[in-house]
Amino acid sequence: MPKFFKRLLAALFLGASLAAAAQTVTxxxxxxxxxxxxxxxxxxxANAGEAVFRNLVWATERVNARGGVKLASGAQxxxxxxxxxxxxNEEALAALRSAIDDGARIVAQGNSSAVAATLIxxxxxxxxxxxxxxxxxxxxxxxxxxxxxxxxxxxHFRFDAHADMRMAALMGVLKDDKTLKRVYLIGQDYSxxxxxxxxxxxxxxxQRPDVQIVGDExxxxxxxxxxxxxxxxxxxxxxxxxxxxxxxxxLTLLIKAAKExxxxxxxxxxxxxxxxxxxxxxxxxxxxxxxxxxxxxxAPDAASQAFYQSFRQRFPKPxxxxxxMRMQLMVEALAQSIEKAxxxxxxxxxxxxxxxxxxxxxxxxxxxxxxHQFQQPLMVAVMDRQGAPGVPFDVEGSGYGFRVIKTIALxxxxxxxxxxxxxx
Numbered sequence: 159m160p161k162f163f164k165r166l167l168a169a170l171f172l173g174a175s176l177a178a179a180a181q182t183v184t185x186x187x188x189x190x191x192x193x194x195x196x197x198x199x200x201x202x203x204a205n206a207g208e209a210v211f212r213n214l215v216w217a218t219e220r221v222n223a224r225g226g227v228k229l230a231s232g233a234q235x236x237x238x239x240x241x242x243x244x245x246x247n248e249e250a251l252a253a254l255r256s257a258i259d260d261g262a263r264i265v266a267q268g269n270s271s272a273v274a275a276t277l278i279x280x281x282x283x284x285x286x287x288x289x290x291x292x293x294x295x296x297x298x299x300x301x302x303x304x305x306x307x308x309x310x311x312x313x314h315f316r317f318d319a320h321a322d323m324r325m326a327a328l329m330g331v332l333k334d335d336k337t338l339k340r341v342y343l344i345g346q347d348y349s350x351x352x353x354x355x356x357x358x359x360x361x362x363x364x365q366r367p368d369v370q371i372v373g374d375e376x377x378x379x380x381x382x383x384x385x386x387x388x389x390x391x392x393x394x395x396x397x398x399x400x401x402x403x404x405x406x407x408x409l410t411l412l413i414k415a416a417k418e419x420x421x422x423x424x425x426x427x428x429x430x431x432x433x434x435x436x437x438x439x440x441x442x443x444x445x446x447x448x449x450x451x452x453x454x455x456x457a458p459d460a461a462s463q464a465f466y467q468s469f470r471q472r473f474p475k476p477x478x479x480x481x482x483m484r485m486q487l488m489v490e491a492l493a494q495s496i497e498k499a500x501x502x503x504x505x506x507x508x509x510x511x512x513x514x515x516x517x518x519x520x521x522x523x524x525x526x527x528x529x530h531q532f533q534q535p536l537m538v539a540v541m542d543r544q545g546a547p548g549v550p551f552d553v554e555g556s557g558y559g560f561r562v563i564k565t566i567a568l569x570x571x572x573x574x575x576x577x578x579x580x581x582x
Contacts, residue, residue, distance in 0.1 A: 190237035191227060191502055193218070193296075193492075194257030196250055196267045196277065199242040202380040203406040205433060206269050207242075209480035210298065214238050214266065216472055216481075217489035227496045234502070236493070243267070245380060247276040254280055258293060263504050264492070268299030268318065269406070271350040275302070278311050285313055285504075285582075292504035294511070296492065298485050301428075302350045303357075306531040310577035313504070315511055315525060317488040317532045319452060321350060321403065321428075323573055325357045327450045327536045327566050328426050332401070333365040338424075340372045342397035344388065346408055347376035354403030354428070372397050380408060385415035392421055399424040410434040417442055424448065432480050436541060437556035444558070447541040453483035453521055454539045454560050455551045461520030466551060476555025483521050484534070490516040491525065505582060523568065529577035536571045538564040 195214060197207040218236035226233040239262065241253035250273045257265060267277055274297055285292040297305070297316040301324065306316050319327075332338065343358050345351030355374060362369050372395040377388065389412070392400055400423060404412055413425065413435050424446045427435075431449040439447065455466040469481045491514035492507075499506040512527040523534030539560035544552035548561040 188229075188232040188234045190235045191264070191496065192237050192239055192260070192262040193264045193266055194239050194241055194253075194260070194262035196241045196243050196253045196257065196265055196273075198245040198269055199240060201245050202408075203245055203269055206406045209433070209478075210269065210485070211238065211240065212473055212478060212480070213482055213485040214489065216469060217486045219472075220486075221489060221493045227493050229497070229502075230500060236489070238266075243273060245270060245273070247273055250276055251280055254284075254293075258284065258291065263292065263502065264294045264296065266296045266298065266488075268297050270348075271300040271302035271305060271353075272348050274300030274305055274314075275309060275349065278305065278309055278314050281313050282311055289582075294504045294508055296488055298482070298488055300350070302353050304349065304353070306529040307576045310529050310575075310579055312508060312512075312530075312579060312581050315508075315530045315532070317484045317491070317523075319534065319536055319571060320531065320573075321353045322357050323536065323571055324403075324428050324450045325354065325361055326573070327538055327564070327571065328401070328428075328448065329361045329365055330566065331448060331538050331564055332362075332399075332426055335399075335424075338366070338369060338398050340370050340395070340397050340399075341426075342373035342392045342395055342400045343371060343375070343402070344373065344392070344400060344412070345376055345403050346379040346405075348379050351376055351379065351403055358401050377408075380406075382408065382411065385412045386419065388412065389415035389419045389421060392416065392423075393419050397423055399426055401426040403428045405429040406433060410438060413443075413447075414438045422446075430541070431539065431560045432553060434554070436553045436558040436560075439541070440556075440558070441543075443541045444543060445540060448538060448563075449541075449560060450536060450538050451482070452523075452534050452536055454537055454562055455481070455553075456539070456549055456559055457520075457537065457562055458548065459520050463550065465519035479554045483519070484523075484532070486518055487516045487521065487523055487532075487534070490518050526572075526575075528579065529575040530579075531575065533568050533572050535568050536566040537562050538566075 199207045222235045226235040243250035295314045301320045303320045430447045495510035498510040515524040542561045549559040552559045
């Protein structure tokens with residue numbers, strides 16, 4: 159090649175490189191994608207709200223560490239912003255209005271099905287009124303089945319298994335407990351707690367008609383400070399097991415009261431594997447507290463254990479040991495969907511999110527487009543001493559962890575729905 163052409167090509171290449179470099183330097187940083195966490199961050203369930211916040215922060219940090227959400231206009235980071243709903247519907251509505259005014263177009267909430275139902279209605283109305291400011295609702299733990307059945311919404315996506323799915327997983331263990339003849343049902347008196355006991359009665363009648371329900375009651379949610387009277391009734395009933403959907407302090411205080419009155423039966427729970435329960439019971443809970451979840455730290459695979467160890471490195475305090483795979487998969491699904499949509503506009507993201515199939519740390523799931531109920535494997539585990547076979551990790555520094563005793567495949571965990579989705 160003649161020297162003239164070599165010099166010309168070199169000059170052209172240098173000019174293009176300098177132009178690209180100048181463009182990189184002058185390109186403005188993209189604003190973050192704001193996720194408004196509307197949760198109980200004060201009051202009796204503040205510990206549960208703060209635990210969610212840590213999970214979501216950790217998940218967004220992971221996305222941001224790999225460069226953020228990649229769009230043609232430039233990568234954008236994810237940002238969690240806190241809004242305290244104080245466990246109240248009206249406060250949640252006020253928080254939603256503030257979040258929208260602040261520019262958030264993605265809302266996350268979960269610790270209360272009553273609050274979730276309120277947010278679904280409000281977001282539906284807002285999106286109809288202001289189509290240029292439509293909002294998505296990501297739900298990580300409000301599990302009343304109605305939310306993806308009669309109240310299903312195009313703008314609402316649930317990433318936790320709903321109460322009937324969790325109950326079916328628990329019943330897979332309870333029905334095989336041939337020594338069980340008497341059970342006590344107790345729950346929180348709102349939509350979720352009512353749904354749990356309703357399904358418990360149905361499933362026990364179908365699968366264990368020989369089991370007598372010796373107690374069936376609801377209590378005020380978040381307002382009972384002393385569960386001794388309830389525990390005394392449970393003990394006096396002769397129940398060999400308690401079945402409850404209680405969560406947060408309502409579960410911890412119930413478990414503590416049962417220990418204080420000397421109750422020695424089992425607890426079949428939705429959430430007995432965290433927030434103080436193992437530490438309260440100690441040896442009295444070994445072999446007696448059964449919990450259901452989408453994942454446990456002692457899941458028998460290397461990817462799960464590495465995932466859990468990395469969380470503990472990020473949050474080393476024992477009291478911060480509360481991690482859920484579904485929240486990680488939710489954030490991964492969001493990032494995946496925004497990138498596929500090529501925009502942060504809520505309608506376009508929703509169209510991708512209803513087909514999301516995130517996979518992370520050996521876990522996976524798929525969003526069911528028909529009702530926006532996430533489908534994923536479930537696990538049932540029993541409390542045991544750390545160091546026992548299958549229990550390399552404890553919970554909250556208590557010396558006790560949960561050993562997986564049953565795994566339910568995604569296809570087995572799936573249940574029919576009655577959603578009639580209205581699409582925009």
